[in-house]
Amino acid sequence: MISRYLTDLTSLFFPRTCAGCDTPLVYGEKLICTSCWYHLPFTLLHNGTDNLSTGQCASFFSFLDSSRVQRIIYQLKYRNRPEIGSFLGEKYGILLCEIPPFNEADVIVPVPLHPIKLRKRGYNQSAFFALGLSHSMQKPLAERCLVRHRATPSQTTKNRYQRHENMEAAFRLNEAEAPVGKHVLLVDDVLTTGATLEACSTVLLMGGATQVNAVTIAKAL
Structure with a gap:
């Protein structure tokens, strides 16, 4: 009871706000308010198939411009809130624990950032999402399995062909963590054309x- 009062008092002076709508969170809410969580566009793709050359792919949410999901992803990537990634990973991992082929994976591998971008941002948002998945799915995390050895221009303004061309030869394997004989669950933040996932796969x-x-946090429509 005392800890709750202390939490409420702290929130009065340093309010915690929702990553989706920026309204103050109430007691018991974590990172995303109840209203936003209720209205998030869950894809349910883990119950079906999304055929990339990587095999089956699942995304937690649908991504639309000017949406709650866009704001949450923006907070995760550009507002120094990596905890959002691990939170969403834990939530999605609870669902994926029951769904093949995702629950059959031997190891979880996040898509890496180039070292220059990693130093600038300070963390890899996909690695935090992978960490949350690892916790709830009880699967080992191999964060250094892939290396992004070529810095690629932003994908934002590129068409499908340009995105695939942009990602060619951008990644290599860290031989010390080669997933020989293993079923890999590859993790990224947002799925657009699938170029990044295909290159890593x-x-x-x-x-x-x-x-x-x-597995990704969101899939662009």
Whole structure:
């Protein structure tokens, strides 16, 4: 009871706000308010298939411009709130624990950032999402399995062909963590054309992975 009063008092002077709508959170809410969570566009893709060359791919939410999901992703990537990634990973992992082929993975591998971007941002948002998945799914995390050795221009203004061309040869395998004989769950933040996931999947399969499935926080429509 005392801890609740202390929390309420702290919130009065340093209000915690929702990542989706920026309204103050109430007691018991964490990072995303109840109203936003209720209205988030869950995809349910984990119950079906989304056929990329990576195999089955699932996304937690649908991504639309000027939406709650866009604001949440923006807070995660550009407002120094990596805890949002791990929070969403834990939530989605609870669902994926019951769904093959995702619950059959041996190891979770996040899509890496280039070292320059990593130093600038301070963290890899996909790695935090992967960390949350790892906790709730009880799967090991291999954060250094993939290396992004070529800095690529922003994908935002590129068409589908340009995005795939942009990602070619951008990744390589860290031989010390090669997933030989393992089923890999590949993790990224937002799925657009699938160019990044396909590039990473190719490297993983050539490096000895037996299967690659993918999970993202959101999928662009």
